[in-house]
Amino acid sequence: xxxxxxxxxxxxxxxxxxxAKSFRLIEKAAKSDNPDDxxxxxxxxxxxxxxxxxxxxxxxxxxxxxxxxxxYKDKPYTLSYTTLKRMSKTPIINSIIKTRKxxxxxxxxxxxxxxxxxxxxxxxxxxxxxxxxxxRDKKIATALTDFILNTGGExxxxxxxxxxxxxxxxxxxxxxxxxxxxxxRNRRGKLESFIATDxxxxxxxxxxxxxxxxxxxxxxxGSGLWVNENLRALGVKEKGYYPQYVQVYQxxxxxxxxxxxxxxxxxxxxxxxxxxxxxxxELEELxxxxxxLLWGDEYNRRFFSQGSAPKGLLRVKGNVNxxxxxxxxxxxxxxxxxxMQSWKTPVVxxxxxxxxxxxxxxxxxxxxxxxxxxxxxxAIYNIDPIEIGWDISRSAGSGGLFEGSQSxxxxxxxxxxxxxxxxxxxxKLNKYIIEPLNxxxxxxxxxxxxxTIDQELDMDIKKLGxxxxxxxxxxxxxxxxxxxxxxxxxxxxxxxxxxxxxxxAGGQTGEGEEEVKETKEETEEVQNPFDLYVQENxxxxxxxEETEEKAESDLFVKAFETFMEREExxxxx
Numbered sequence: 001x002x003x004x005x006x007x008x009x010x011x012x013x014x015x016x017x018x019x020a021k022s023f024r025l026i027e028k029a030a031k032s033d034n035p036d037d038x039x040x041x042x043x044x045x046x047x048x049x050x051x052x053x054x055x056x057x058x059x060x061x062x063x064x065x066x067x068x069x070x071x072y073k074d075k076p077y078t079l080s081y082t083t084l085k086r087m088s089k090t091p092i093i094n095s096i097i098k099t100r101k102x103x104x105x106x107x108x109x110x111x112x113x114x115x116x117x118x119x120x121x122x123x124x125x126x127x128x129x130x131x132x133x134x135x136r137d138k139k140i141a142t143a144l145t146d147f148i149l150n151t152g153g154e155x156x157x158x159x160x161x162x163x164x165x166x167x168x169x170x171x172x173x174x175x176x177x178x179x180x181x182x183x184x185r186n187r188r189g190k191l192e193s194f195i196a197t198d199x200x201x202x203x204x205x206x207x208x209x210x211x212x213x214x215x216x217x218x219x220x221x222g223s224g225l226w227v228n229e230n231l232r233a234l235g236v237k238e239k240g241y242y243p244q245y246v247q248v249y250q251x252x253x254x255x256x257x258x259x260x261x262x263x264x265x266x267x268x269x270x271x272x273x274x275x276x277x278x279x280x281x282e283l284e285e286l287x288x289x290x291x292x293l294l295w296g297d298e299y300n301r302r303f304f305s306q307g308s309a310p311k312g313l314l315r316v317k318g319n320v321n322x323x324x325x326x327x328x329x330x331x332x333x334x335x336x337x338x339x340m341q342s343w344k345t346p347v348v349x350x351x352x353x354x355x356x357x358x359x360x361x362x363x364x365x366x367x368x369x370x371x372x373x374x375x376x377x378x379a380i381y382n383i384d385p386i387e388i389g390w391d392i393s394r395s396a397g398s399g400g401l402f403e404g405s406q407s408x409x410x411x412x413x414x415x416x417x418x419x420x421x422x423x424x425x426x427x428k429l430n431k432y433i434i435e436p437l438n439x440x441x442x443x444x445x446x447x448x449x450x451x452t453i454d455q456e457l458d459m460d461i462k463k464l465g466x467x468x469x470x471x472x473x474x475x476x477x478x479x480x481x482x483x484x485x486x487x488x489x490x491x492x493x494x495x496x497x498x499x500x501x502x503x504x505a506g507g508q509t510g511e512g513e514e515e516v517k518e519t520k521e522e523t524e525e526v527q528n529p530f531d532l533y534v535q536e537n538x539x540x541x542x543x544x545e546e547t548e549e550k551a552e553s554d555l556f557v558k559a560f561e562t563f564m565e566r567e568e569x570x571x572x573x
Contacts, residue, residue, distance in 0.1 A: 031188075038187075046240055061209050062273050071253055072203040072246050073276040079284055081176060081200035087283045087290045088175045091297075092374055095388040096381050097174045101167050103418055104425070107445045108163040110145055115456075117447035121145050121434070124442050144434065144441060152184075152193030165196050169265075169425070172199035174381070177279035179265035179425075182257070183432050191436050201249060202264065204277045205256060207242035263432045267424055282380045289376050296370055382417030384409045419448055464489045 022044070029041035061073060088097060111118030121141040123131040133141065147153055149162050160168070165181070173179035178199040184192045243256035245264055266279035283290065378385045386409055422445045429443045460473050471485035487497070 042238055046237055059209075060273060061276050070251070072205050072248065073209070073278075074203060075278045076274050076276055077280070077284055079287065084175055084281060084283050085200070087287075090290055090293055092293060092377050092388070093283065093286070093290060096377065096383055097171060099383065099387050100174060100381075100418065100421065101170050103414075104166055104170050104422060105163050107422060107447070108166045110149075111446045115447070117445075119148075119443060119445050121148070121441055121443060123440055140438060141441060144437060144443075147437065148429075148433070148443065151195065159193060160196060165194075166425070168196035169199075170421070172196075173265065173267060173421070173424075175281065175283065176200055177266055177268050177281040178202070179263070179267075179428070181263050181432075183261055183263065183436075185261070191433065194433055197247075197262075201247050202262070203246055203248050204264075205243050205246045208244040208277070210242060260432075260436075263428050265424065265428050267421070285380055286377055289373050289380075293370070293373050293377075296366070296373070300366075382413070382420075384413035386410065387413055422448065466490070 026041045026044050029037040029044075032038060032041075088094060106117045107119055109118050111120050121144045123133055123137060123141075125131060150156070151159050151162060151165050169179045169181055176199050180197045180199040180202050181194055182197050183194050186192050238258060239260075241258055244259045245257040245262050246253045247255040247257070266277075268279040268281070269275075270278075270280065374385055374390055378388070378390075386406065426443060426445050434441055434443045460468075460476070464470065464473055465488070467488065469486050469488055471481040474481060474485065487493070
C-alpha cells in the first residue's frame with residue numbers, strides 16, 4: 001500500500017525548495033546588469049505580490065465619475081489651481097504664507113547645538129529610548145545629512161539646496177494642500193536625488209483606484225471597459241502597482257509616476273468618496289473671507305483715487321451766466337482737487353451754499369470689519385495675527401487664540417500651526433528619502449520646544465528631587481558616573497534609605513522590621529537631617545559599648561573555665 005502521506009510531504013518539501021530557488025534567482029536577476037534579467041525579475045515579483053496581496057472591500061472614490069474620460073481624477077471643488085494661486089497673493093494671505101515659510105526655513109540647517117533650531121539625523125529609538133551612535137553610525141548620519149542639504153548625493157549647481165526645497169513645498173502645501181516632490185532614481189532603483197515639483201500640475205491617476213473599478217456594482221455599469229482602456233495607456237504594472245499619479249499640462253497627461261517616484265502630501269485629507277483622494281486647502285475654506293478682503297481693498301482704492309463719494313455739494317445762489325459759472329468751477333477745482341483728480345466737488349447753478357454729505361463717519365466700522373476678516377484668516381491657518389504684524393491686543397472682546405501675553409500668544413500659535421506642519425514634512429522626508437537609503441536612521445526637526453540651557457538645568461534639578469538619580473542626570477549630559485550616584489536628592493527618600501539600613505548596622509533582624517515600619521510612619525513629620533545623623537552616631541556608639549561589654553564578659557568566662565579545669569586535675573591526681 002502506497003504511503004501517500006510521505007509522498008505529500010516530499011512534494012511539499014520540493015515546493016519549498018523550488019520556491020527558495022526562485023527567490024534566489026529573482027534576487028540575482030534584479031542585481032544583474034542585463035535589462036532582460038531585470039525585467040524578468042520585476043515581472044516575477046509582480047506575480048508573487050498579486051498572489052499574496054489582500055485588498056479591502058470598501059471603495060474610496062466615486063467610480064461613476066468617469067464621463068470626462070481623462071485618465072485621472074480631478075479635485076471635486078469649483079476653485080481651480082489658478083484661482084487658489086491668485087488668492088494666495090492677497091496681502092493678508094501672502095503675509096501668512098511667507099511667515100510660515102521663513103519660520104520653517106530656520107529648521108533647514110543641521111542643529112548647531114541642542115538649544116538651537118535645525119534638524120538632525122539619528123538612529124531610530126528603540127522602546128522609547130534614544131540609541132547611542134558609534135563612529136560608523138556617525139559617518140552614516142553625516143552622509144545622510146549631506147544628502148539632505150544638497151537634495152542629492154553630490155553637490156550640484158543646478159539642484160536646489162534644502163532651504164529652497166523647503167520653501168517651495170511649504171508654499172504649495174499652504175496654497176493647494178498638495179505638496180509634491182519627485183524622488184529621482186537610477187536604473188537599479190537607488191535614490192539619487194529629490195526635487196520639488198509644481199503641485200498644481202499633479203493629479204491622482206485612475207489606475208490608483210483599480211480595485212474600486214473592479215467592484216461588481218460598477219462593472220455592471222460599464223466602468224471596467226472604460227478604465228481598462230485608460231490603464232493600457234498608463235503603462236505596465238511594477239512591483240504590484242500601476243502608476244498612482246500623473247502630471248497634467250493643458251488637460252493632457254504628460255508623465256506618470258509610481259508611488260515610490262512621487263510624494264503626494266495632503267495635510268487635510270477626507271474619507272469622503274467624493275473628495276477623490278484630495279485634500280481641502282485653507283484657501284478653499286476662506287473663499288468668502290478673501291473675497292470680502294478684496295472688496296474692501298477695492299472700495300478703499302476707488303474711494304481715494306476717484307472720489308466717487310463727494311464730501312458735499314456747492315450750490316451757487318443767484319443768476320449767474322454760463323461763462324462765469326464755468327470760470328468759477330475751474331478755479332474751485334484747481335484749489336481743492338486731490339490726487340488723480342479725486343474729491344471733485346459738484347457745482348450747481350444757484351445761490352452759493354455748502355451741503356455736507358459726510359455727517360456719518362463709518363471709518364471705525366470699516367476697521368472692525370477688516371479686523372474681523374483678518375482674525376478669521378489667521379484662525380483657519382492657526383497663526384496669531386501678531387506674527388504677521390497685525391496687533392489686535394487692544395481690541396475689545398479678544399479671547400481664545402488672541403488672549404494672554406505676547407510670548408504666550410506666540411508659543412500658542414507655534415504649537416497650533418507651525419509644529420504640526422513641521423511634523424508633517426518630517427514624516428514625508430523619512431518615508432520617501434531616509435528610509436529607502438537607510439531604514440535604521442530617521443530625520444528629526446529639533447528645537448521645537450525652544451528650551452534654553454537654564455530652563456533645562458532647572459528641569460533636571462526638579463527631576464533629581466523627584467524620580468531621577470544623579471547618575472541618570474549625568475548620563476544625559478554625557479558625564480561619567482560617580483560614587484554613591486545612584487540616589488535621588490529627596491529628603492523623604494534619604495530618610496527611608498537610612499531607616500532601612502539601621503537594623504543591619506545593629507545586627508538585628510526580627511526587631512528591625514518593626515523599627516523600619518515605625519520609621520516609615522514617622523516620615524510624614526519634617527526632620528532635620530543633622531538630627532538623623534547624630535542619632536545614627538549615638539546608636540553606633542551604643543552598639544560599640546555593648547560589644548566591648550560582651551568581650552569583657554567572654555574573657556571572665558574563659559578564665560573561670562580554665563581555673564575549674566585546673567582544680568579538677570588536682571582532685572584527680
